[in-house]
Amino acid sequence: MSSELGKNIRVTVFGQSHSRAIGCTVDGLPAGIEFDLEELGAFLQRRAPGGTMPSTKRTEADIPEFLCGVLPGKDGKTLVTCGAPLTAIIYNKDARSSDYSQISDVPRPSHADFAARVAYGGFEDIRGGGHFSGRLTAPLCIIGGILKQELRRRGIAAGTHIRSIGKIEDIPFDPVNINAEALGKLERSGRPTLDPEAWEDMKTLIENCRRELDSVGGVIECAIAGLEPGLGSPMTGSVESRLSSAVFAIPAVKGIEFGSGFAGSSRLGSENNDGFRVSSDGMIVTEKNDHGGILGGITSGMPVIFRTAFKPTPSIAKKQESISYSEMKNRTLEIKGRHDPCVVPRALPVIEAVSAITVFDLLLDHKKHI
């Protein structure tokens, strides 16, 4: 299926940018998962435009409505899953459909418009990118935010920072010592980088892009701390296969690497290999973590580290080259409307959400020995 994530739980994301509502249906969710609505709202707010992030001005009040799958918690501030499929929706409100009328004949460069038209035979919903819209990451954050709370209860945290925007780089996570506490602190700081100056530079760059009707891409680094060793499987059951499949479900992602990744591929084995050590508290660890917490597709107990490349937002207001379907000839295009010059800051919680979904799904795998 196209819009499903997960093997043990199955998250189906539905909706179009301008449909009546967007949302997710989650089957297979264990009963008894309690989540705080205020905390979920704060998590969703990180994805919303505005707030601390310099982003598109379009306002979204992404308050999810839970149609089923939950019962009220004890104090009225939480909900508890009841084991039936959970469906949560967000109504689409502030959408100016007229902004997008032009693209029915002229596909936007590097958008899904053309490919979708061929695939869906012209029946697709083109308004606002339809089901291809970045807005569809909101439902991922609903279920991801719920599972993030459950993972924290189990001592597991998925956290992110912006590794780079354009050519501006943040300092990387310490792949050995990053832990749930540090990730929580970073999230609460409201700053999406480890280095405060990098964030100031990034904001300036994004603001410049907005002014020049351009956009810019970036890289998000994610660390998942607190995972026990032994999760995952070889081959397509690997943590890498499952995480990458989920991460590429996010619009604009064009690359993923684990541990030392592409850089490690230019090294010698003697440089890149992670020797084992018995730690002071009697655990089997490695001194460095070039393997990114995954060996043979299975968690090693070291933090899982991966980086995701986001292309620059294709929606830019600059004049661009395209074609007209009706005339079948070249023509230029100027896209009107509000555009987000850089999706990377808003994509941090989305990466955390798909990580939380995938990790929770891994935890539900049946035991690999009797």
Add this chain to the structure above:
Amino acid sequence: MSSELGKNIRVTVFGQSHSRAIGCTVDGLPAGIEFDLEELGAFLQRRAPGGTMPSTKRTEADIPEFLCGVLPGKDGKTLVTCGAPLTAIIYNKDARSSDYSQISDVPRPSHADFAARVAYGGFEDIRGGGHFSGRLTAPLCIIGGILKQELRRRGIAAGTHIRSIGKIEDIPFDPVNINAEALGKLERSGRPTLDPEAWEDMKTLIENCRRELDSVGGVIECAIAGLEPGLGSPMTGSVESRLSSAVFAIPAVKGIEFGSGFAGSSRLGSENNDGFRVSSDGMIVTEKNDHGGILGGITSGMPVIFRTAFKPTPSIAKKQESISYSEMKNRTLEIKGRHDPCVVPRALPVIEAVSAITVFDLLLDHKKHI
């Protein structure tokens, strides 16, 4: 499932490095696919050690035996699928189990040994890496090689070259003009690079690594030419999700990027966007191909381009740091036996194989409009 690829066809890879046999079972394969056994043998030979590639000396006669799922073709040189599940096996012969006795107590750095032991509770087959062995890519090449022949009949080619080994780089594919003919010519040349000198330098580097009991990683670039636009789907049905899930099933892969990938993430939208053009023969194309042939998860009709990062082979004969399970303390390890200082040259057909499997699987998706 762990060892399955594909959605419409389902390839299950089975076997351990030292089990009686390895192989694959393929369910859902359409009847009537005819394949040439000699051509399949030549394809498998590219993955085998020796030949043109400087690799481990262990000899494998990887001649598959087809147990079912096929009937003889007209002239005795081909087999034709009959629609029943296909199972092909390769018997394991030349395996010196004694080489691996040590690792039952001392896990090899950056190998799956430790993670597998936790996951499988000590019941796992540790001989030669068990089910985690690179040898398990041979069955992928059987079905991949069969489907490659079928794809060629449909004008589709998946071809590869070594983009880099260590810090030695080949020139990249021309992402716009690469086509099935050029890819076929490259494959028949027997040289795994576009630049002959790069290959000479790479061979020297690999030979040096062998001599110094070390290893080295690299990057493989793959181009899939001849794809119609409209294949794939948004989200986890995306070409990226499906290809990445399959590619990370290959041991030693730690990264994947499509089109301009990580490099593109540092660019402006105005640089990275691919404007559309009407070509001289009336097709909708783009002048460059930073999107790597995939927009919104769906093929655009431009060549699909992706690069895969392979870590240096973790099996090196140099003295390394590890631990002893029985003593639960640090100790050093010297791995004996033959080791491949660089898997990258042998991995080219494996990348082509999983590409062929994934592309054929995409072609079998049900039509996305009535």
Add this chain to the structure above:
Amino acid sequence: MSSELGKNIRVTVFGQSHSRAIGCTVDGLPAGIEFDLEELGAFLQRRAPGGTMPSTKRTEADIPEFLCGVLPGKDGKTLVTCGAPLTAIIYNKDARSSDYSQISDVPRPSHADFAARVAYGGFEDIRGGGHFSGRLTAPLCIIGGILKQELRRRGIAAGTHIRSIGKIEDIPFDPVNINAEALGKLERSGRPTLDPEAWEDMKTLIENCRRELDSVGGVIECAIAGLEPGLGSPMTGSVESRLSSAVFAIPAVKGIEFGSGFAGSSRLGSENNDGFRVSSDGMIVTEKNDHGGILGGITSGMPVIFRTAFKPTPSIAKKQESISYSEMKNRTLEIKGRHDPCVVPRALPVIEAVSAITVFDLLLDHKKHI
């Protein structure tokens, strides 16, 4: 997953009897399927209580709201799928939760209460049977009703009649000559039997059951006419495996048989075998249809015929034996509230709906030969 149907399209049914809403999310649906809302409403009405069927008095206004996955059709009376996942919901309105308070301590005989409590650890929604309620068949009828319209456009009809209620029997379908036209006529007649007198007798029986605070079961016979030969596959891909898996998703179903079914199992091969004939219009047919239109799991081109056994509704108002969890001892139970003495008449469209879903799913299977 638990609440999913289909392989090529995936229908997830969500909701509980007393949750805010119930509904379905359908992924993989081709774009361009147009359906008439009035006709869909009429189909859903057949499942609703009241109308021609003697059933529970609780009124449901099951008007689905389409949240996404559709665009308006040309004349405002139809909707057209756009290829994005479709989600349709029905808000729960007229539910008297107080009716069900007792069962939290005393499980209702032959209901899911006890099994669900063990499975979901007490976190389950017990109001009105929660996710186990027969009300969850309404979302099946939404997507089933949509696909029934699409199948009719392709000359395929799934129709049903009540084969028996209690010991009152209707005459069976003619398994050879039943066709789409006859099935359409039967549906439009508003009578759920072939024999008008049988229906009168059944209604009397149901009314008697209601009066005596009891319930009664029955058998529904379904015919699927207009199917081409060659659909389905051997083993679990068989039409029988796929239909039975879907049919047992309906609450109260306890048996299914195809063609001559259980009766055929007491026959000789020479009686039960269906010889082939060339028909007057040059088709390969059989003179009788004891195989129920399925040979080797694959359609033969003859009508698919199957019968489904529904147990008597377990909700009866008579005094029954049960236990108290809190006291862990035997006690009697009198269930209050409105109960449907026989679900069979309302289950006809549900059987048609899961048939339509399964048949449409079969039609989307990839071609089994090149």
Add this chain to the structure above:
Amino acid sequence: MSSELGKNIRVTVFGQSHSRAIGCTVDGLPAGIEFDLEELGAFLQRRAPGGTMPSTKRTEADIPEFLCGVLPGKDGKTLVTCGAPLTAIIYNKDARSSDYSQISDVPRPSHADFAARVAYGGFEDIRGGGHFSGRLTAPLCIIGGILKQELRRRGIAAGTHIRSIGKIEDIPFDPVNINAEALGKLERSGRPTLDPEAWEDMKTLIENCRRELDSVGGVIECAIAGLEPGLGSPMTGSVESRLSSAVFAIPAVKGIEFGSGFAGSSRLGSENNDGFRVSSDGMIVTEKNDHGGILGGITSGMPVIFRTAFKPTPSIAKKQESISYSEMKNRTLEIKGRHDPCVVPRALPVIEAVSAITVFDLLLDHKKHI
């Protein structure tokens, strides 16, 4: 997929009646399952022709060869799963292909020949029924026999008897008191009925059918004892959906019913409902078991009881009506070769095998509450 069973473990059955080998590949099997080869052989022998069962004379030495997925057990008499996919094969030996030459032009009545020809476009293997042959139930018995041993270790037994052949009936299982001990005793008795006289009568009937070149069908009743309550899920995750999907993978099965099944559908709720009781040892039970151990798709803790209808073997030597493809006209057919006049006695272990596979798969479901 067509030839796969299971959700948490995935059993793919491969092979054709006359291919080089048949077998199964099982992915997802936990490591550490130890099984006795002699006991497995005895189980497979129950399916083999000859022995205590009056059946076709064709001799099969169905000794499976384990290609991978296992390591030797301690004493050389057992094998232990190692967590890698298990593949076991049986080579096809005693097959007279010439027996089947005729059917390439004249399809056998009530066989898969015609449907398969349409589905596979003439590329299918017609020798001996190809992948549709009852011989393909042998691989099901390999993995089913392995899991049966593992289930016994956990106190769970799946046992069968012939409920009827033709019109001769055995006494039914006591659905309340049947237990693992009684089922084991019945299996060891070597007699496939509870009533010895019924078996004598059945053997006579089968012998008569053989003499008259005819065949006969029957019903198998299966009991699964020792299951904890709470296994399974509502809707398609139900025990009924999963068991029925697996059971209809067996050739010749045309019906299945659980508990009181079709008979129960003619009863009143007050007759059919199973009131709960606290047993003398403090368990929640029911006094009778018309629900067949499944409520709301979930096990109740009572024995799971189901009956499966087998049609008479379509292979009979009597002259029958068919058609010729090449001439497209009616003609008669006399099938030569050895035929099994009744598959029911040999099908008992097959029903037990798919039950064991399905139950083991259910046990691997992730926990439905935290």
